Amino acid sequence: MLQVLGAACYTAFMIQFLYLNVWTLYLFSAVLGFGAAVIWTANGAYLVQFSRNGKMGRNSGILWAMLQTSLVAGAIFLFFVLSYGDLYSSYRFLYGAFAVVSSVGISTLCLLPSSPPVNLDDTLQDPLFDENTDELDVSANVDIITTRDWQEEFKHTFSLLATRDMMLLSVCFLYSGIETSFYTGGLLFGVFPRSNKLNRSQIVILGMILHITAFFLCFLNLPMEAPLHKTSAIGYIEPSVFVAIVAGYFLGLADACWNTQIYTLIGVAYKDESSCAFALFKFFQSLAACASFYYSSILLLHWQLLMLCLGAASAAVCFFVVALKVEEQVEVD
Numbered sequence: 476m477l478q479v480l481g482a483a484c485y486t487a488f489m490i491q492f493l494y495l496n497v498w499t500l501y502l503f504s505a506v507l508g509f510g511a512a513v514i515w516t517a518n519g520a521y522l523v524q525f526s527r528n529g530k531m532g533r534n535s536g537i538l539w540a541m542l543q544t545s546l547v548a549g550a551i552f553l554f555f556v557l558s559y560g561d562l563y564s565s566y567r568f569l570y571g572a573f574a575v576v577s578s579v580g581i582s583t584l585c586l587l588p589s590s591p592p593v594n595l596d597d598t599l600q601d602p603l604f605d606e607n608t609d610e611l612d613v614s615a616n617v618d619i620i621t622t623r624d625w626q627e628e629f630k631h632t633f634s635l636l637a638t639r640d641m642m643l644l645s646v647c648f649l650y651s652g653i654e655t656s657f658y659t660g661g662l663l664f665g666v667f668p669r670s671n672k673l674n675r676s677q678i679v680i681l682g683m684i685l686h687i688t689a690f691f692l693c694f695l696n697l698p699m700e701a702p703l704h705k706t707s708a709i710g711y712i713e714p715s716v717f718v719a720i721v722a723g724y725f726l727g728l729a730d731a732c733w734n735t736q737i738y739t740l741i742g743v744a745y746k747d748e749s750s751c752a753f754a755l756f757k758f759f760q761s762l763a764a765c766a767s768f769y770y771s772s773i774l775l776l777h778w779q780l781l782m783l784c785l786g787a788a789s790a791a792v793c794f795f796v797v798a799l800k801v802e803e804q805v806e807v808d
Contacts, residue, residue, distance in 0.1 A: 477517035478584045484510020486577040492570035512757055519753030523742040525591045532675075535738035539731060632751040640744065640800065641752070643793040645759050647737055650790035652763030654686065654730065654783060656771070675736050676798045682732025683791040689725035690780045690787075692718050699775045733790075740794070744801045 488507040491499045518538070526534045552572070556565050635641050696718045698708035712718070737756070745752035771779060 476584065476587075476589065477513050478521065478587070479581055481510040481512075481514025481517060482577065482581045482584055484513070486574055486581060489570050489574035489577055493567055493574075508761075512754070512761070515757045516750060516754045519738065519741065519756070520750040521587075522738065523746055523749040526742060527591070531742045532735060532739045535742070536731070536735045538738075539734050543727075628751060631748065632754055635745075635748060635751045636755055640797050641755060643797050644737075644740075645755070646793040647733075647790040648756050648759035649763040650786040651733060651737060651756075652760035652765075653767045653786055654733070655760065656764045656767040657726075657779070657783060675740060676795045678732050679736050679791055679794050679798075682729040682736075683787045685725045685729035685732065686787045687784050689722045689729065690783050692722040692725070694777060694780050696722065697776055699777050702771050702774070702776050702779065736794070740798055740801065744797065 484506050488503045488510075491503040522534055522538060523531070553569070556569060559565075636645075695711045696715060698706050698710050700706050700708060741752045741756060742749065767779075
């Protein structure tokens with residue numbers, strides 16, 4: 476199972492910190508990158524395969540909520556560990572604990588079923604899309620999906636990249652990578668039910684508005700040279716903890732809007748090509764994150780925030796175009 480392979484790369488990366496040197500760090504960082512590409516592509520395809528009866532949006536929200544909840548749990552764990560010592564003296568214990576948790580995760584992945592059950596009473600009773608949520612029911616297509624070997628899958632990925640819809644979605648993927656490198660959030664939409672009054676495009680527009688608002692608050696609250704070096708300079712307003720908390724909340728909620736809807740749209744538009752589509756998603760997301768880590772060390776904050784605002788607007792437009800086309804196709808079908 477590819478998810479197990481990807482998780483094993485994460486575990487290997489944790490273990491190498493127990494015998495740390497510069498060469499193993501570089502080597503296993505590359506292994507970690509490979510594992511991340513494998514596990515996230517496999518997770519996306521698995522999510523599409525097992526989501527039925529209009530549950531794709533819910534399931535992607537739960538997945539994202541579990542991911543972000545683990546960050547909260549890890550931060551709390553780190554806080555208590557560092558309360559009794561410094562990072563240098565505790566890093567072996569920390570990475571040993573992380574390796575154990577990762578190993579438990581591998582065991583859990585091994586227990587997951589490899590294919591979804593298809594003989595369910597309610598399999599074909601619900602409509603493909605409900606009235607408001609526009610989510611996926613893949614149950615009717617489970618046993619007709621064609622299987623390709625890895626060479627055909629690799630070639631098909633490039634063919635998929637050349638399509639108009641995927642080119643438009645690549646803008647969303649690139650923006651996801653840039654904003655992820657700026658901030659990672661997204662707990663709320665997985666924990667609380669989303670409003671049925673908002674469809675997919677409206678939720679993405681909400682995410683764009685929240686992101687731009689958060690970027691503006693960062694522009695006011697943070698000094699321009701903050702990304703480059705330590706500074707005691709003051710931004711356009713006196714530094715405010717309240718403004719920082721509000722900006723962080725908006726960033727987290729907007730991140731949830733984007734990621735849950737990207738996952739759901741991929742599941743709807745590419746339900747028979749989910750592995751290729753998620754592979755392209757992670758490729759563009761990782762490419763943008765890599766680029767942003769580079770330019771963030773040389774650009775002042777206001778230029779970075781301007782790029783993020785322009786990226787949010789462009790990604791929202793591209794998402795809306797593809798989502799509208801998919802919804803029209805579903806209505807025709």
